[in-house]
Amino acid sequence: EDKVVQSPLSLVVHEGDTVTLNCSYEVTNFRSLLWYKQEKKAPTFLFMLTSSGIEKKSGRLSSILDKKELFSILNITATQTGDSAIYLCAVTTSGTYKYIFGTGTRLKVLA
Amino acid sequence: NAGVTQTPKFRVLKTGQSMTLLCAQDMNHEYMYWYRQDPGMGLRLIHYSVGEGTTAKGEVPDGYNVSRLKKQNFLLGLESAAPSQTSVYFCASRPRTATGELFFGEGSRLTVL
Numbered sequence: 001e002d003k004v005v006q007s008p009l010s011l012v013v014h015e016g017d018t019v020t021l022n023c024s025y026e027v028t029n030f031r032s033l034l035w036y037k038q039e040k041k042a043p044t045f046l047f048m049l050t051s052s053g054i055e056k057k058s059g060r061l062s063s064i065l066d067k068k069e070l071f072s073i074l075n076i077t078a079t080q081t082g083d084s085a086i087y088l089c090a091v092t093t094s095g096t097y098k099y100i101f102g103t104g105t106r107l108k109v110l111a
Numbered sequence: 112n113a114g115v116t117q118t119p120k121f122r123v124l125k126t127g128q129s130m131t132l133l134c135a136q137d138m139n140h141e142y143m144y145w146y147r148q149d150p151g152m153g154l155r156l157i158h159y160s161v162g163e164g165t166t167a168k169g170e171v172p173d174g175y176n177v178s179r180l181k182k183q184n185f186l187l188g189l190e191s192a193a194p195s196q197t198s199v200y201f202c203a204s205r206p207r208t209a210t211g212e213l214f215f216g217e218g219s220r221l222t223v224l
Contacts, residue, residue: 009151034212042115042201042215043154088153090213097142097161098169099213103153 002027004091006102014110017079021105023089024071033072034099035063036088043088046074079109113137117202117216124192124223132187132219134202140214141207143185144169145177147198148218154201160185161207192223 036043049065146154156169160179203213
């Protein structure tokens with residue numbers, strides 16, 4: 001059965017800290033891995049990763065994929081209170097239309 | 112741009128009542144999805160559709176039905192609501208030709224008493 005696991009489940013940090021969120025997967029015919037940020041309502045897209053070792057970066061957020069060890073990390077540097085959210089990881093596989101989501105990591109950044 | 116719109120945003124039902132959630136997208140997307148989100152469970156796929164007139168079961172389809180009579184609309188029905196269906200429901204869509212991001216609606220919070 002295809003599975004996506006995120007860790008930690010929740011995390012509390014102070015503004016200015018750097019955090020690393022993890023997403024590991026066990027799927028057949030991996031195609032891509034996506035990261036989303038969910039504040040109060042709809043998840044918003046952050047990154048899509050398909051190749052190992054190529055970092056995607058947007059401001060203070062960055063992500064990388066390791067297809068050999070079957071995981072991805074999402075880094076947030078110099079955290080701000082506005083980074084408080086649930087971060088979701090999803091994996092797609094070839095031959096299906098499905099997106100398999102992890103349970104999410106709830107991040108709280110304290111001022 | 113409206114994107115993906117869900118109605119209603121909130122609803123309270125009694126056990127055994129029926130209701131329909133409507134998802135409408137104005138991006139001409141072929142693929143549409145219904146997910147439910149529960150605390151500690153992430154997003155779980157209920158049903159999805161790869162085109163007008165076609166639907167398929169996801170991970171947790173029991174107790175739900177769907178229809179895709181028009182390309183822009185994807186309806187999720189509960190024929191006889193149960194307290195276990197209390198959840199936040201998200202609709203999402205994406206174009207057939209892209210393998211990237213899903214575009215989400217803002218969610219519908221359903222409470223079944």
